[in-house]
Amino acid sequence: MLSGLRVLELGHFVAAPFCTRLLGDLGADIIKVEPPTGDPVRQWGEQIGGRSLWWSMHGRNKRSIALDLKAPQGVDIVLALAAQADVVVENFRPGQLARLGLSSERLRERNPGLIVTHISGFGQSGPYRSRAAFGLIGEAIGGLRHLTNHPPGTTTLPPVRVGVSIGDSIAGLYAAFGIMAALWQRDRGEGDGMGRTVDVALTESVLSMMEGMLPEYGALGKVKQPTGGGIATAAPTNAYPTRDGDWVLIGANSDPLFVKLAGLMGREDLLDAVEYRGNRERVANAAALDAMISEWTRQHDADALVAMLDEADIPNSKAYTSADCANDEQYLSRGMVREVKDEHFGMTILQAGVVPHIPESPGQIRWVGPGLGEHTDEILRDLIGLDEQSINSLRKQGVVA
Amino acid sequence: MLSGLRVLELGHFVAAPFCTRLLGDLGADIIKVEPPTGDPVRQWGEQIGGRSLWWSMHGRNKRSIALDLKAPQGVDIVLALAAQADVVVENFRPGQLARLGLSSERLRERNPGLIVTHISGFGQSGPYRSRAAFGLIGEAIGGLRHLTNHPPGTTTLPPVRVGVSIGDSIAGLYAAFGIMAALWQRDRGEGDGMGRTVDVALTESVLSMMEGMLPEYGALGKVKQPTGGGIATAAPTNAYPTRDGDWVLIGANSDPLFVKLAGLMGREDLLDAVEYRGNRERVANAAALDAMISEWTRQHDADALVAMLDEADIPNSKAYTSADCANDEQYLSRGMVREVKDEHFGMTILQAGVVPHIPESPGQIRWVGPGLGEHTDEILRDLIGLDEQSINSLRKQGVVA
Numbered sequence: 108m109l110s111g112l113r114v115l116e117l118g119h120f121v122a123a124p125f126c127t128r129l130l131g132d133l134g135a136d137i138i139k140v141e142p143p144t145g146d147p148v149r150q151w152g153e154q155i156g157g158r159s160l161w162w163s164m165h166g167r168n169k170r171s172i173a174l175d176l177k178a179p180q181g182v183d184i185v186l187a188l189a190a191q192a193d194v195v196v197e198n199f200r201p202g203q204l205a206r207l208g209l210s211s212e213r214l215r216e217r218n219p220g221l222i223v224t225h226i227s228g229f230g231q232s233g234p235y236r237s238r239a240a241f242g243l244i245g246e247a248i249g250g251l252r253h254l255t256n257h258p259p260g261t262t263t264l265p266p267v268r269v270g271v272s273i274g275d276s277i278a279g280l281y282a283a284f285g286i287m288a289a290l291w292q293r294d295r296g297e298g299d300g301m302g303r304t305v306d307v308a309l310t311e312s313v314l315s316m317m318e319g320m321l322p323e324y325g326a327l328g329k330v331k332q333p334t335g336g337g338i339a340t341a342a343p344t345n346a347y348p349t350r351d352g353d354w355v356l357i358g359a360n361s362d363p364l365f366v367k368l369a370g371l372m373g374r375e376d377l378l379d380a381v382e383y384r385g386n387r388e389r390v391a392n393a394a395a396l397d398a399m400i401s402e403w404t405r406q407h408d409a410d411a412l413v414a415m416l417d418e419a420d421i422p423n424s425k426a427y428t429s430a431d432c433a434n435d436e437q438y439l440s441r442g443m444v445r446e447v448k449d450e451h452f453g454m455t456i457l458q459a460g461v462v463p464h465i466p467e468s469p470g471q472i473r474w475v476g477p478g479l480g481e482h483t484d485e486i487l488r489d490l491i492g493l494d495e496q497s498i499n500s501l502r503k504q505g506v507v508a
Numbered sequence: 509m510l511s512g513l514r515v516l517e518l519g520h521f522v523a524a525p526f527c528t529r530l531l532g533d534l535g536a537d538i539i540k541v542e543p544p545t546g547d548p549v550r551q552w553g554e555q556i557g558g559r560s561l562w563w564s565m566h567g568r569n570k571r572s573i574a575l576d577l578k579a580p581q582g583v584d585i586v587l588a589l590a591a592q593a594d595v596v597v598e599n600f601r602p603g604q605l606a607r608l609g610l611s612s613e614r615l616r617e618r619n620p621g622l623i624v625t626h627i628s629g630f631g632q633s634g635p636y637r638s639r640a641a642f643g644l645i646g647e648a649i650g651g652l653r654h655l656t657n658h659p660p661g662t663t664t665l666p667p668v669r670v671g672v673s674i675g676d677s678i679a680g681l682y683a684a685f686g687i688m689a690a691l692w693q694r695d696r697g698e699g700d701g702m703g704r705t706v707d708v709a710l711t712e713s714v715l716s717m718m719e720g721m722l723p724e725y726g727a728l729g730k731v732k733q734p735t736g737g738g739i740a741t742a743a744p745t746n747a748y749p750t751r752d753g754d755w756v757l758i759g760a761n762s763d764p765l766f767v768k769l770a771g772l773m774g775r776e777d778l779l780d781a782v783e784y785r786g787n788r789e790r791v792a793n794a795a796a797l798d799a800m801i802s803e804w805t806r807q808h809d810a811d812a813l814v815a816m817l818d819e820a821d822i823p824n825s826k827a828y829t830s831a832d833c834a835n836d837e838q839y840l841s842r843g844m845v846r847e848v849k850d851e852h853f854g855m856t857i858l859q860a861g862v863v864p865h866i867p868e869s870p871g872q873i874r875w876v877g878p879g880l881g882e883h884t885d886e887i888l889r890d891l892i893g894l895d896e897q898s899i900n901s902l903r904k905q906g907v908v909a
Contacts, residue, residue, distance in 0.1 A: 108693050108704075121719075133689055152720040152741065153728055160727050161720030230865060233841040239823050243745065247757045247825040250833050252747065254671025255656055256755075265737035265747035266755055266827060267668055270655025276717040280681050285864035287688030288534055292509050292869070295695040303509075306865040311844045314833060315863040316677040318522075319553040319562030321845065324830035325858025326561050327554055331830050336666035340553065344644065346653060346666035354657075354667055356648045422640050424648040426667060429725035429732050432651050432715060440634040443712045444722065457726025462716045463686035464631060464707040468693065 108468040109135040123198035125279030131168030132470040143508035145479040166476025173480030173508035190217040198226040230308035245274035249313020256333035278312040342393040353409035354426040509869040510536040524599035526680030532569030544909035546880040567877025574881030574909035591618040599627040631709035646675035650714020657734035679713040743790040754810035755827040
């Protein structure tokens with residue numbers, strides 16, 4: 108789908124590399140520039156032999172060139188690569204690349220059609236632009252962290268993290284969208300051939316998904332509060348505990364679904380109770396209702412509970428663990444969970460497939476996360492035109508690795 | 509940026525309308541086809557005068573045509589609109605549009621370049637394709653809900669929802685990315701002019717963001733477990749309570765940052781303790797460490813605490829509420845929080861700005877969420893070529909509203 112597109116990644120950690128993973132999954136040529144010490148994410152999470160398992164997926168479909176950006180020759184190599192690229196994606200702190208001699212102006216000097224994409228905590232402008240950006244701060248300032256909590260007064264435990272750096276990934280996905288929009292504008296028949304700047308902030312990416320939160324605050328002064336596993340406007344819908352220690356989500360928040368659920372629980376008496384007769388009443392008494400449902404679900408193992416709910420046509424699902432995802436029939440049937448040979452580990456690695464699915468031009472996992480500098484020579488030779496002697500000399504000087 | 513692009517939305521609720529909001533924010537012409545009863549989201553959340561505040565933002569930059577898809581003339585109108593569109597975005601249950609006479613084949617009959625975009629719970633193929641899709645199920649099966657919880661054994665409370673339909677919004681964003689990739693492939697110089705199918709599943713969109721979860725399970729059998737407000741691999745990093753009842757996130761999980769934090773707390777003694785001397789030790793004793801930090805943070809109001817942490821250059825942030833977002837200097841300076849005149853309410857409505865920020869061709873809020881069928885006549889006249897009499901006749905028959 109995106110073959111013929113060349114993307115230069117000056118990225119590290121999660122956001123920029125996630126963006127280029129999405130582009131690479133659809134066929135773009137991704138050139139990842141790493142410092143001679145490598146992207147730190149190569150060591151993140153569980154490892155085998157000092158090599159992160161996550162990296163196998165995070166780095167897939169990319170070519171790695173290891174370069175010292177503090178050396179003038181390193182900067183020149185990046186400029187020469189930018190001259191041949193459609194897109195640059197970077198997530199340094201704003202201003203840092205310019206200080207290295209890699210400002211947008213210089214990157215575009217020989218290539219006015221270059222799409223320059225910045226991903227940062229707060230964006231490239233404004234009073235907070237230089238502040239350190241961590242995923243947790245993007246999520247906090249985007250308004251997400253306040254909401255991932257139980258209702259005020261329920262517990263003294265802190266709001267939870269969603270378990271992954273969701274702010275970084277959402278920002279990376281927004282960047283991929285912006286890049287494709289800029290490329291369409293540049294390359295279509297009526298296009299002007301000019302590059303654009305895509306400026307994505309983690310904070311803003313999260314805030315953009317906060318639905319009615321801002322309009323409701325502005326008009327009514329309503330400060331949206333966390334609602335635990337439930338929803339403020341419909342009940343019952345929550346995660347309920349099972350006998351074998353799992354959680355099953357049940358959404359029975361319409362009148363017909365609630366009738367079915369009460370029947371399954373053997374609690375038809377609830378249908379006559381004023382506290383539960385309509386959605387408004389059920390929302391007002393959601394805590395008591397959830398407690399009763401939990402009492403019932405705790406008598407069943409997850410699989411049996413799911414089977415009963417399916418049989419009654421009540422929307423439900425186990426809260427999937429990685430094991431559940433790995434063995435899910437639907438994921439396997441759509442190639443969304445797949446085994447990929449990783450020669451660095453000498454074994455197959457389980458990876459998530461490609462999103463979105465485009466049946467006429469499906470994305471591919473062409474190769475797994477490369478070794479550091481695995482493509483240094485190939486890139487210097489084929490794209491910069493250096494011979495072996497020059498490459499060796501640069502390597503001796505520590506400019507490339 | 510996307511002016512000249514026409515998108516037909518056959519959508520409702522969150523996922524498909526969020527996708528088209530993103531395209532409309534960048535300038536595309538969005539034609540939203542609604543049933544004569546309207547998209548239910550028009551009544552979701554807080555309302556003024558029976559009108560949802562969220563809708564002002566969710567429906568912005570779109571034209572609304574109210575049509576009965578069960579009437580053959582309604583179907584003909586959609587086919588005529590599809591003939592003039594670049595993209596269709598729909599989120600009915602798989603197969604439902606085909607049953608209405610609006611299969612991909614029929615939609616493309618007069619327009620082989622049409623990009624047909626489906627957003628569904630499980631995707632358009634596979635054994636679960638026909639199952640009901642709710643956001644909560646996408647999040648559960650994507651593996652997110654299992655992780656948004658406190659560590660096993662900490663509490664009997666259920667895992668939390670992130671407060672918004674994050675699975676729907678992420679799927680909508682993936683669809684927007686896929687659409688632009690398909691358009692670039694279709695319209696660039698070397699393009700083939702052909703349409704593509706973009707098939708996005710909520711479950712898969714969420715799973716694609718789960719980082720190392722699948723590779724680690726596959727290689728090591730490790731089932732990723734929730735870690736509450738913290739991270740499994742670094743400490744201290746969490747949300748900590750303040751005297752005035754807020755939460756402040758602190759990320760002091762490197763040795764130099766931990767030294768600064770211990771100094772600020774007046775607890776230099778911690779630096780000599782074997783339990784906290786390195787990250788590995790701090791992770792092993794994170795619960796005790798978090799308890800000590802919480803004891804300290806509880807003595808300070810959020811603003812004072814943030815000021816102290818800023819002064820010491822320790823990454824931190826209040827967990828922003830909607831009020832904090834609405835008043836944040838950075839958001840205001842970048843136009844990410846803005847007031848938009850909404851004539852339906854007769855007042856200005858606070859909305860989130862446009863992401864991504866593209867300085868050369870900035871997105872715009874051209875108008876707010878329209879009334880139901882506000883553009884029915886305009887669309888039938890300008891795009892289908894109907895005269896007033898024919899429109900009135902269709903209206904009398906209940907085909908349009």
